[in-house]
Amino acid sequence: MTIEVCELTKRFGGTVAVDALSFTVRPGRVTGFLGPNGAGKSTTMRMILGLDAPDAGSALVDGRPYTKLRYPLTEVGALLDATAVHPARSAAAHLRVLAASNGIGASRIGEVLARTGLTGVARRRVGTFSLGMKQRLGLAAALLGDPPVLMLDEPVNGLDPEGVHWMRGLLKELAGEGRTVFVSSHLLTEMALTADHLVVIGRGRLVAEAGTADFVAANSRTDVLVRASDPAALAAALHAAAGPDTPAGITTEPDGALVITGLTGAAIGDVAAAHGIGVHELTTRRASLEEAYLQATEDFVDFYDHAATEETPA
Structure with a gap:
């Protein structure tokens, strides 16, 4: 029923x-x-x-x-x-x-x-x-x-x-x-x-x-966190492997880890192996339901906590 x-x-x-x-x-x-x-x-x-x-x-x-x-x-x-x-x-x-x-x-x-x-x-x-x-x-x-x-x-x-x-x-x-x-x-x-x-x-x-x-x-983005022996070389190899039709998004964290979008963990691991680059960590990060829900409903919330962005009037 x-x-x-x-x-x-x-x-x-x-x-x-x-x-x-x-x-x-x-x-x-x-x-x-x-x-x-x-x-x-x-x-x-x-x-x-x-x-x-x-x-x-x-x-x-x-x-x-x-x-x-x-x-x-x-x-x-x-x-x-x-x-x-x-x-x-x-x-x-x-x-x-x-x-x-x-x-x-x-x-x-x-x-x-x-x-x-x-x-x-x-x-x-x-x-x-x-x-x-x-x-x-x-x-x-x-x-x-x-x-x-x-x-x-x-x-x-x-x-x-x-x-x-x-x-x-x-x-x-x-x-x-x-x-x-x-x-x-x-x-x-x-x-x-x-x-x-x-x-x-x-x-x-x-x-x-x-x-x-x-x-x-x-309603969320999946990325891959990678810690490698040579992050710059891995980033260059991934850009070359992805090509112009499927560009990889690569940003570098303050500690040198790479955050990669547009490529799967398996694809990243294959590129690293092909270029002899050591991988110390490779973690696929997926958003939680809570994060996706907040993203999907952010325009429909009537009651906000503005404490983090606004000062309380005297």
Whole structure:
């Protein structure tokens, strides 16, 4: 089952929160949903789930609006706010209410409690839970109907390192089962480890929709750091080998190391070997998802820290 967003638009007064946004989330992979604060991620998710009505466009799950699904928990599992749970109910009681409202058998409650690591606290009141435990309970609720589609907004908030590692593995496992997994997060390092595909938005508009590796490659530069016995000779040999049609970009660091663009590490090593130049280090440096994201969204950020460039007025 796919999530299809087509020309989705939402205004709040004079503010355009989502602006003719279109993208598709497909099964079998984890799709990360990224964007600066105020980009429209939560509003988009709320419109997909029928919680906000769009001013224009459509958001469909398997070709249907969410509001047309008879038993929605069996088709779409969602976690938007882990704290939106009655604090006096136990974890098991919370899940029983959800199961009864969607025609889900009670046996499923134990299964999702076990999968999210909450079996031992099933009878505890949710009001005593930490935020990380509430995130696990929210995920248990999303999984309750064994849905083919999962939508999770900042699911690792409040989790400790072990919990973050567990969540990463679970999301990959769920996608590997053929589910459509759509996850928003500000933790770019975690998204780099988890997401196979990215939808990036800024000020309500689509910035990029691509595989994670393709997005990084398109929004950053790869170079090769080389330390050689004779940097000048190597630079000259590389210029000659590259030729005018494929020029190599070569700059020299203060310590004498060469930074090279336009040639692969293998090609550089071959040229050095052919000219008898010793190579002490040859490292291909690729940008992180964070660096690529900042490059792609720099024109869409509304809140900057100017402390490094401006003096505070007296």
